[in-house]
Amino acid sequence: MTDVKKLIVPFLIGGTVIAGVKYASTHIKNPAVAAIIGGVPTGLISIYFVSDEKTLKYAHNYFFVTLSLLSAIAVFYTLHTYTKLSKNVAVLISLIFWAIFIAIRYIAAGKDVS
Structure with missing residues (x-):
């Protein structure tokens, strides 16, 4: 199977989640449904596509990425609830927070995050 064909199933899974949201x-009417769809654990599903020898490292790193995502959601919720920032600005700040969290984790681990 070519490399491009190997990307089709993961692409369809990710696209289906985003389209579902x-x-x-x-x-x-209930926004909880969109949140549930958006919260589909694509990282867990992705384990099917990770080679056996990399599965444990992947799961370990996925844990920290999930923590950073939860933190970014908390930042968004706090900003959007308790400040007059627009939704878009709160999302942008939250994404920047997430990126910084991930970059610090990556750099602190010496680029071999394990």
Whole structure:
């Protein structure tokens, strides 16, 4: 199987999740449904695509990425709830926070995050 063909299934899974969030947030009254779809643990699903010898390192790193995501969500929720910042600005700040968290983790681990 070519490298491009190997990317089709993961692409479809990720695209389905994003499209599902868009659909649910537009057509379903309860925003919790969109959050549930958006919260599909794609990182866990991705373990199917990680080679056996890298699975434990992947899972270890996924844990820290998940912590950074939870922290970024907390930043967004706090900014959007308790300040007058717009949704878009709060999202941008949260994404920057997430990127900094990940960069620090990557650098602190000497680029061989394990």
